[in-house]
Amino acid sequence: MGVPSLQAAFGQVRSLELRLVGVSPCAEAAADRLDIALEDRHFPLEVVLSARAWHDSDVIERWVTVRRRTDADGTPVTVTRLDSGSWFLPDATGYRYSGVFGAWAEEFQLQRAPLPIGELTFTSRQGITGHQANPWIMIDPGDTTEEHGPVWGIALAWSGSWRLTATHRPEGGAAVSAGFGHEGVRWTLAPGQEITTPPVLGLYTGGGFGAASRAWHDHARRHILPTPQEERPVLYNSWEATTFDVTEAGQLALAKIAASLGVELFVVDDGWFGTRDDDTRSLGDWWPHRERFPDGLRGLFDGIRELGMKAGLWVEPEMVNADSELYQAHPEWILRMDHRRNDEKRSQLVLNFARPEVRDWALDWLDRLVTELDLDYLKWDMNRPFTQAGWPEAGPAQDLLWIEHTRNVYRVMRTLRERHPRLRIESCAGGGGRVDFGIMRYTDEVWPSDNTDPRDRQTVHHGFSQIYPISTMSAWVPDSPNPNTGRATPLRYRFHVAMSGVLGIGGDLTTWSQEDLDQASRFIRAYKSVRRVIQQGRLHRLGGIPGQERSAVQYVLGDDVVVLIYNPYGNAKRGPRWLRLAGLDPDALYEVVDAGGPGKGPGLLEPGSRYHGSVLMSVGLRSAAWEPIGADYRSDMIVLRKLG
16 A cells, blocks of 8 residues: 555546556667556556666656547546656665755755655645756665665656655555646546656666766766757856846947857846836737837847857746736636636746647747747746646646646747757746756756855755756856855856856856956856866766865766866865865876866966876875865866876
C-alpha cells in the first residue's frame, strides 16, 4: 500500500483493475522502446506504459498514455492522478535524498538528508515549475560522495504543476513516483479522448554525485537541448541599468559601451511597449511605446546591429495587466472562475494559454515582432503563478488547462523556432521559476535567479549544476554594491562567478570607471578564449561549500582544462590549501596556459609550468585565492592543456 501512480474514477467506482493486453517492443533509430498495453477489466479505460532506453545514454525515459475507448457507454471517466512512472530502488541499509529548495532570489539551494520513513513529497501547484522546489530527486545509500558511490536519479521533464513522491517503506525498500498535476485536479475524458504524460527520466551511476551530474548533462546535450553545440554569446541585458526607463538614446548609449567591451548580444528588457512606465500597466499591448518610440523600434535594433552585436528583446506573453487594451477587449481570456474574484499578483493576471485563440494571438504577435525587428533572441518571462485557475466555457474539461497551458507555451516556442531558425529563446519566470528538462527542449538558456549577487549565485549555480548543463545557465556581472543584496564585491570575483556559466553583463555600464571597463574587456576576452570548454566541458565540482568556503569548479573538454577558484573569506584558516583536480589523464603531462586570468595578483603557479595528471589529482595545485591570509572575495581562473 503506497502512493498510487494512476487514479481514476468511473462514476461512483474509484478503483482500477487493469489486465495485460499486449507488449510491443520497438527498435527506434537511437533507442529501444517498449510499450505495455493494459485495460480495465470492466470500464472503458486503456493504459499504455512506455519506456525508452537510449543507445548512447544511461538515462531511461518513461511515460504513460490513458485513453477512453470510443465504444464507451455514458459512465463518466475521470482521472485524478496520472504519473509518468514509478521507480523502485534496490534495497539498501539506508537511504539519503538530494534535492533543491528555494524562493524568489534564493533558488536551487541544495539539500541532502536521510530519506524519512513514510512519504516525502516535493511539488508545485503554481502552474509553473516553481521556485520552492525543482522536479528531480537523487537517492543514495547514505555514504555516497561527489566522486564515489551509487546514485539513483529521477527527473520530470515538465514545466507546469508537478508532484514527486519518494516512499520509504518501514519494512525496507524505496520508490519514487513523479508526474504532472497536483491534488484536486480532475481530468474528465470524453469517448476517444486520451492524455499522454510528459517524460520522466531515470538514471543510475556508481560514480557519485559528480558522475550523476555529468551523465545528466550528457543526456541533455544529446537528446533534449535544441542547439547543444553552439557557443553562447556574451550578453548584455539593460534591466538593472534602466528598469522601465527605456529610450532609444539610453539603450544605444549602453550598447556602444557594451560593444566596446566585446559583448556579442544586446537584450532590451521590460519597458519598451504600450504605455509601460511601471509594472501596473500594458502587459498584453505588445507594440512600441508610442511616446518613447514614436517611430518604432527598428532604429534602435538597427543601431545595435551596426555596433556589431545581435539583438534581443524581453517579452512576457502569458501575462496581462487589467490596465491594458488587451484586457479591455478580452476579459474572458484570463484564468478565472464564475462568482470568484480575480486576484492580481504584481498587478498581473494570467492569460489562459489553453484557449486556442490565446495561443494563436500570442504566436501571431511574436512572429510579427521577430520578423519586423529581425530579432536574434527573446527573453520569455513569466512572473506569477496561477490563481483562480478556471475556464468556465470548457465545462467539465476545464482542468485540462493545467496541461494545455504548458503545452501551448511549448507549441508557440517550437513554431517560432521553426519559422525563425536562428532565433534563440531564454526561459525566465521571476528568476528560476521555470527551469526543467521540459522547457529546455524549446529554449537555449534559462535564467536561474533574479539574485545576481556573486556569492549567492555560487550556491544557485551549485544546485543548478546537479542535473542541468552549464551551457544553459545564464549568469550576469552586476553592479557593486549589488542591487539585490547591497553587498560589495570586487569586479574580478563577479566576473569569475559569472564566467562559470553563460557570461552576461547586467550592470549600469555608464557608471563604471574606465579602469573597470578596461578590466571587463580583458575578462570578456579571457572568457571567449575558454568558453567552449566551460559550456561544453565535463563538470567537476571541487572543494567546499560554494559561497561559504574555499571552492572551485573544473571543466574538461578534450585536452583543455579550465578551473575557476573561489574564496569568499580572506582570513579562513581551515580547509585545504591544495586544490586536487579531477577527471584528468593520470599518465599525461599538463602545461599551465594561464595561471590566474587577467588582472591576477601574486600567484603560486607560473605559465609554462608542467605537472603530471596523477600529481594534479593526488596532490593538487596551489592558488593565491586559496591562501589562508588575504582579502575577502579572491578568485582565480587557471587554464591547463594536456601535452602530447
